[in-house]
Amino acid sequence: MTAAQADLLIDRPSMADGSVLWRIAKDSEALDLNSSYSYLLWCRDFAATSAVAREENGEPVGFVTGYVRPERPSTLLVWQVAVDAAYRGRGLAAQLLDGLTTRLAAEHPITDVETTITPGNTASERLFTSFAARHGATVEREVLFDTGHFPDGPHDPEVLYRIGPLTRPSH
Template identity: 40%
Template sequence: MSSATVKLRQPSDGDGHALHQLVARCQPLDTNSVYCNLLQCTDFADTAIAAENADGNLVGFISGYRPPARPDTLFVWQVAVDSSMRGQGLALRMLLALIARVAAQGVRYIETTITPSNAASQALFLKAFKQLEIPHDTSVLFSSQKHFAGQSEDEELYRAGPLSLNSDKKILQD
């Protein structure tokens, strides 16, 4: 199945358990409780996107939220794509569709954190920023030593924007 035949939609409460299973299959993503996934699919549905295949199975998901202190920002928390769909551009398609939806609601900046070893996520976000023609900066948000007691890599903050009318047109064209 190609990513073009996958339906993108806003998640619902019926997606919580399937999301939990999807994330568990997408190592090394951190799993959360099913309850947390239910909240991602309900309370944060406006800032998330689900991808389902023709059989109705969840094969992709992006969770995010708008930080209360920065309502003009979408923070992308997690991107999960089933192994059967990888390498087909589904993650980029989901990300651009989600950005288009939240841009219409006033979001002008995109943020995420990525570990230095996660080349796939770096490539995804840099490709999206390039396609949208928006500048970005990176900085360490959570340090390995200070925040993770040396047990995890740094979490580098990628902040891009502002989205412009030109960016919005690029989202809609692709």
């Protein structure tokens, strides 16, 4: 953990954080931006399976959203990971992901993580392959949604990354 990270608190999001998470996602210019309403709902309904990094003043500067898959209760699906531009390049996304999975593993029998990544999103590919390595897990990849699945115009395929089983703690 760097000195810059030591000043940050990894916490559960609250509904009051929804608008800030929407702004961070919007400013990322890499994520599919959902409606602001969806971020508010996410912070209400999926706070237990999501995490935010907060400055000392409580303001979120990064987040990871996810949920436990109903059909596979040992699998955490990571929906989005984003870090405010001022905090990028410091390993905060990895810290958020490790913090969330450590917290969830203590509460649920989480053994696997899934996410989707569009081809060419090198930052996400590195984040999740390094996560797998830290946790002694393998990574399987397959196209989950090809371009034809998306009804709203051209969209790159979404490649499913299955990471597991998680065998080592994140620290």
